[in-house]
Amino acid sequence: MSHRLGVAALIVSTMKPFSMDEYVKRHWALRSKHLAKARAEFPVWLMSNAKWRKLFTWLFERRDLMTGYKIKLLLDKDADLWETRVLRPSDLEGTHLADNDLYPVGYDEIEWVEVITCHRKELRRDLAKLAKLEVRDSDLGLRIYGYSGK
Numbered sequence: 001m002s003h004r005l006g007v008a009a010l011i012v013s014t015m016k017p018f019s020m021d022e023y024v025k026r027h028w029a030l031r032s033k034h035l036a037k038a039r040a041e042f043p044v045w046l047m048s049n050a051k052w053r054k055l056f057t058w059l060f061e062r063r064d065l066m067t068g069y070k071i072k073l074l075l076d077k078d079a080d081l082w083e084t085r086v087l088r089p090s091d092l093e094g095t096h097l098a099d100n101d102l103y104p105v106g107y108d109e110i111e112w113v114e115v116i117t118c119h120r121k122e123l124r125r126d127l128a129k130l131a132k133l134e135v136r137d138s139d140l141g142l143r144i145y146g147y148s149g150k
Contacts (some may be wrong), residue, residue, distance in 0.1 A: 022064060023104075030089040034075050035108065038075050039108075044149045052146070056092055059086060065123060066119070069086070072110070072112045073111060074111045087121070095108075114144075124142060
């Protein structure tokens with residue numbers, strides 16, 4: 001079962017409405033058992049929560065150089081990518097993303113983020129100054145990896 005279907009089943013199976021806090025709590029419980037198995041394929045975690053927040057804040061400051069992101073989650077198949085606008089600092093919680101395009105996604109769920117840009121060279125140069133990151137060119141721009149070792 002894909003991660004998104006599991007969350008959808010959780011919502012549908014709940015007969016009474018619940019708050020966003022309750023949704024996040026239930027989502028985290030459901031994802032934790034699936035995430036442990038998926039992370040076993042990636043022995044090296046390259047990004048901490050703080051590093052993801054720092055990266056997304058830095059990208060927001062350079063939002064005029066990009067059009068958005070594609071985000072690959074560990075629990076989704078290769079073809080299932082989240083496409084979203086450039087995230088605002090207000091979308092960044094302590095342990096997860098919480099914007100209106102994505103349901104709460106833990107930073108530890110992110111396999112990679114593809115920055116959609118035609119300014120690869122400039123962003124790559126500046127990313128090297130920001131932090132030690134695993135960055136690769138992609139068809140649409142740059143991919144920044146959260147895990148390695150698959």
